[in-house]
Amino acid sequence: MADVARLAGVSHQTVSRVLHDNPNVSGRTRERVLAAIKQLNYRPNSTARALATGRSKTLGVISSDTKLYGSAATLFGIERAAHDADYAVVVTSLRSVNRELVLEAIQRLRDQGVDGVAVIATLRAGVDALRHVTPDIPVVALAAGQHTSIPVASMDQRAGAAAATRHLLSLGHKTVWHLAGPVDWQQAEERVAGWKSALQAAGATVPPLLRGDWSPRSGYAAAEQLLKTPDLTALFVGNDQMALGVLRRFSEAGREVPGDVSLVGFDDIPEAAYFSPPLTTVRQDFAELGKRCLELLLARIEGTEQATLLVVPPELVVRESTAAARR
């Protein structure tokens, strides 16, 4: 910067002004500075800027389980939104989730100089951790439910689950079974709640709950159980991957979908439309979620307080894995 100033015959401060489009720099001076910048191929040093201003134009994102479609999609949604807002994103993925690790990751990010942190909190433990955040840095969460003190952007899991359940009921099924994700996942619990409430609202009996771990393998295993329940005609599965496992086991056993059993998944992974049969599922708009999350975080950073909870609605996508109940 000093070099530029020297070449343009001005002070470094004037260079800085030109860089920031400060209005009171005369046209001629501005041009000379611009020319010098170009000639020297000068590029501002953002580290120095960060040191002087205390702002780095960098955001941190903490994520766990990057293997799962939902988490990864959320992450990229945020990255994209941040990029559009001219923020860089540093990603930290957690091997496992507990209060200590989450807090530590936030600290590290803070020490690293980020302006704010978004936590993709899928596990209950993650959400809990956020209650203990020393708010010396803006933090927002992407989680299900609003049980935290910090702002949360979330997908409306209950609504999605309820829509899936109602869809099956409306096809004439007496009731709907549910294969849920792990208990320690907030999302899983929300989906259970949505399913249950839709069932109750319709006066249907609530069948016993099944549990999986999101993996196709666990769906396959759960299907093993389900084969033994004769009155099963409709099943809502916590995510598409488990649904795939179920589909596989059913196909092995000759149980037809949707002939014998109607199936709905959750997520709408890219593969879902090409399952056999193509899967009816609940699509989540992760790009939108990322955008919203960023709004929240930036508002927090600017200090302009804003809504503390943003909910994005999911959308039911009907394909061929669901059909009217036989009578």
Added chain:
Amino acid sequence: MADVARLAGVSHQTVSRVLHDNPNVSGRTRERVLAAIKQLNYRPNSTARALATGRSKTLGVISSDTKLYGSAATLFGIERAAHDADYAVVVTSLRSVNRELVLEAIQRLRDQGVDGVAVIATLRAGVDALRHVTPDIPVVALAAGQHTSIPVASMDQRAGAAAATRHLLSLGHKTVWHLAGPVDWQQAEERVAGWKSALQAAGATVPPLLRGDWSPRSGYAAAEQLLKTPDLTALFVGNDQMALGVLRRFSEAGREVPGDVSLVGFDDIPEAAYFSPPLTTVRQDFAELGKRCLELLLARIEGTEQATLLVVPPELVVRESTAAARR
């Protein structure tokens, strides 16, 4: 830091020494400093450190097409390796890939203060771009082939494709068809080359090449064509998602896998084991790739020149979508 120094009754430099485990600090002094650090809950400011040292302990990763399993998995592989090496990772995903955008992204990252950049170059254009890198910052690529001036870590696509092809041939199939990915993807081309050379080595005829765009949809479309070729008994598909589309179309048409046609995919996505039938495919160890890539990059950063090409071998995973040819 000044506060800590004051409280401990030493100079800031001594504090710095303690922080860096510099050996010549007396035990007593070290303890006093440590106590002061704890008492004041002091945390080093990494921005200031970066400004003073010119090192930020931060790496940049440029990726495109984060939607695809391979790219995302590679990204996380790198993130994980970087984390283990105590580097932070800032991620930039490109909307589209051309020389200008790649170069610009590298520049931005550089201006942002990263110590090095890894480019996940799937597209030819990306690889080309790297030839024009002004090497004022260490850059490594993850790409197929070694056609660049900068270090490259890569999965051995040819070997994987050849293994898949040989597997099918060894089952007695006369020849193997291939549904490839987009022409502008380096990986796709490498796989084509591997397939072709395996075929030629075995003296088999090389059937016409089919093209898809990695999506299940395109696999489905390609299958439409394939249904019309009566002598098709073995098919090697460029990735698992397209294989899923093929599987779907075949199943609609009553063409049995592996009864009528044997199928091999590429990637081993988590879903592959639960396709109908479970897919024989080529697994890539992205964690390993990420680790290797990081080695290369860190070596470049440290200045210790090292191998300029690292190749990670993939592994054939045989499942139920392949069977011996009927006679």
Added chain:
DNA sequence: TTGCGTATTGTGAGCGTTAACATTGGAACT
């Protein structure tokens, strides 16, 4: 001409570290 106000430009002090060099105080040796 004088003076005032505003537009434009400059100055100096940080921001929190590290690097290079300077200083001090003993211990060990002659």
Added chain:
DNA sequence: AGTTCCAATGTTAACGCTCACAATACGCAA
């Protein structure tokens, strides 16, 4: 006692920028 040496500590100057304020210049009215 005088040197020499080394361990332990301190001092100063960057690193490249922004902020707050100071200073100059210019236009115009009185």
